[in-house]
Amino acid sequence: MSAQAMKETLAVDVREAQGNAGSTCGAAPAAAPIPGRHHGHDHAAASLHPGGHHLLRVEGLNVSFRMYDPGEPFFRARRIERPVIRDLSVSVHAGEVMAVVGASGSGKTLLADAILGLYERNVRVSGRILFEGKLCGPRELADLRGHGISLVPQSVNNLDSLMRVGKQIVGSCGRGPSGRRRRAARRERMLKLFAQYRLAPEVADKYPHELSGGMARRVLLACALLDDPRLIVADEPTPGLDLELAVRALDDLRSFADAGGGVLLITHDIELALRVADRIAVFRDGTVVEEAPAAAFEDPSQLRDPYTRALWHAMPGHGFDAVAFDDAGPFDAVPQREGSDGADAKLSHRPVKADHDTIGGNA
Numbered sequence: 001m002s003a004q005a006m007k008e009t010l011a012v013d014v015r016e017a018q019g020n021a022g023s024t025c026g027a028a029p030a031a032a033p034i035p036g037r038h039h040g041h042d043h044a045a046a047s048l049h050p051g052g053h054h055l056l057r058v059e060g061l062n063v064s065f066r067m068y069d070p071g072e073p074f075f076r077a078r079r080i081e082r083p084v085i086r087d088l089s090v091s092v093h094a095g096e097v098m099a100v101v102g103a104s105g106s107g108k109t110l111l112a113d114a115i116l117g118l119y120e121r122n123v124r125v126s127g128r129i130l131f132e133g134k135l136c137g138p139r140e141l142a143d144l145r146g147h148g149i150s151l152v153p154q155s156v157n158n159l160d161s162l163m164r165v166g167k168q169i170v171g172s173c174g175r176g177p178s179g180r181r182r183r184a185a186r187r188e189r190m191l192k193l194f195a196q197y198r199l200a201p202e203v204a205d206k207y208p209h210e211l212s213g214g215m216a217r218r219v220l221l222a223c224a225l226l227d228d229p230r231l232i233v234a235d236e237p238t239p240g241l242d243l244e245l246a247v248r249a250l251d252d253l254r255s256f257a258d259a260g261g262g263v264l265l266i267t268h269d270i271e272l273a274l275r276v277a278d279r280i281a282v283f284r285d286g287t288v289v290e291e292a293p294a295a296a297f298e299d300p301s302q303l304r305d306p307y308t309r310a311l312w313h314a315m316p317g318h319g320f321d322a323v324a325f326d327d328a329g330p331f332d333a334v335p336q337r338e339g340s341d342g343a344d345a346k347l348s349h350r351p352v353k354a355d356h357d358t359i360g361g362n363a
Contacts, residue, residue: 054091054092054093054130054133055092055093055094055131055132055230055231055262056091056092056115056129056130056131056149056231056262056264057091057092057128057129057130058088058089058090058091058111058114058115058127058128058129059089059127059128059129059130060087060088060089060126060127060128061085061087061088061089061111061114061125061126061127061128061129062083062085062086062087062088062124062125062126062127063083063084063085063107063110063114063123063124063125063286064081064082064083064084064085064123064124065081065082065084065120065122065123065124066079066080066081066122066123066124067079067080067081067082067122068080081124083286084107084110084286085107085110085111085114085286085287086285086286086287087287088111088127088286088287088288089288090111090264090281090288090291092231092262092263092264093262094230094260094261094262095257095258095260095261095262096257096262096263096278096279097253097254097257097263097265097276097277097278098262098263098264098265098277098278098279098281099265099266099267099270099273099274099276099277099279099280099281099294100264100265100266100267100281100283100288101267101268101269101270101273101280101281101282101283101311102268102282102283102284103268103284104268106283106284106285106286107283107286108235108236108266108267108268108283109154109235109236109266111266111283112151112233112235112264112266114127114129115129115141115149115233115264116141116142116144116145116149116151116233117138117139117140117141117142117144117145118145119138125138129141131144131148131149131231132148132230146227146229147227147229148229148230148231149229149230149231149232149233150223150224150225150227150229150231150232150233151224151232151233151234151235152220152221152224152232152233152234152235152237152253153220153235154235154236154237154239155239156208156211156213156216156217156219156220156240158220159208159216159219159220160208161207161208161209162207163207164204164205164206164207165203165204165205165206165207165208165211165219166187166190166203166204166205168219168223169186169190169204169219169222169223169226170183170186170187170190170226171186171226173186186226187204189226190204190222190226191204193222193225193226194222197218197221197222197252198218199215199218199219199222203215203219213240213241213245214241214245214248214249217237217238217241217245217249218249218252220237221237221249221252221253225256229261230261230262231261231262231263231264232253232256232261232262232263232264233264233266234253234263234264234265234266235266236266236267236268237249237250237253237265237267238250238267238269238272246269246272247272247275250265250272250275250276251276253265253276254276257278265277270297270311270315271315271316271317273294274294274297277294278293278294279291279292279293279294280292280293280294280296280297282305282307282308282311284307289305289307289308290303290304290305290307290308292304292308297312300312300313
């Protein structure tokens with residue numbers, strides 16, 4: 001498939017997106033118009049539409065993997081295609097934190113990978129992704145990575161244990177006078193971020209193992225912010241932190257949004273998400289089953305989907321009422337461990353090389 005055809009498959013013309021402005025974003029049915037609500041979802045008070053469009057808009061995203069059937073004998077296994085994300089739609093406005101909440105193993109990390117243009121060789125991706133109103137194919141998304149869209153990864157192990165923190169943040173700047181000027185400018189920017197996020201200048205000379213968990217998280221955030229992104233994708237930014245440090249980490253993301261940026265917060269911790277998020281997208285079985293303002297979680301009668309209401313009742317402040325149901329109603333939600341056979345494990349079991357018409361096959 002040509003690069004242009006790939007782009008058309010994974011994107012939508014801006015005119016078409018604007019023409020469908022009244023369509024539902026997410027799997028929940030459209031509700032009657034209310035103040036602060038249009039194109040199928042609620043807006044936070046701080047939500048902005050510079051240029052008349054969303055900061056990020058994902059429409060009808062589908063992600064599947066071509067692989068050998070793990071249930072068959074190794075040498076006789078058939079090739080199968082396993083869908084992981086199905087018809088997923090979500091959007092982020094400037095000035096807000098949008099939280100995608102779901103169980104571990106439900107495919108949330110694959111949403112982050114799709115937005116960042118990180119595709120495995122055996123993946124099939126289709127759908128529409130717009131950033132700042134512009135359609136984006138795989139190549140455009142890869143170009144935006146670190147230059148408009150930044151990732152705060154799940155684990156502090158993403159820091160190189162053999163390199164001092166300052167060198168990791170500043171990065172390679174080239175040689176000669178121009179390289180020295182670039183290095184000095186980036187170091188100055190790093191020290192400003194350190195001051196903003198309560199890190200001493202001496203942290204730049206430390207190795208990752210010399211940092212506390214909270215310090216390492218703030219270093220990852222400084223890495224993400226160094227090039228002044230418009231959007232941060234924060235993929236489970238709080239695991240391993242105690243409550244105080246986790247709240248501080250999310251407060252830093254809230255501050256970024258309050259300054260005019262956008263945050264897509266991917267997490268399984270709905271209680272922490274509600275502390276900082278403007279809107280919540282509830283993720284189940286590879287798609288968004290409901291998108292609601294954070295204020296709706298103060299009253300379960302405002303929540304439309306049975307799964308979302310079950311999550312509300314299971315929260316500690318609501319008595320840990322676990323409700324069992326199937327697809328037609330309340331169910332028994334048993335979250336998978338991260339790294340289990342769920343979708344967050346990337347389904348990389350014996351991958352088959354992607355066909356030429358697979359988006360991301362040449363990524």
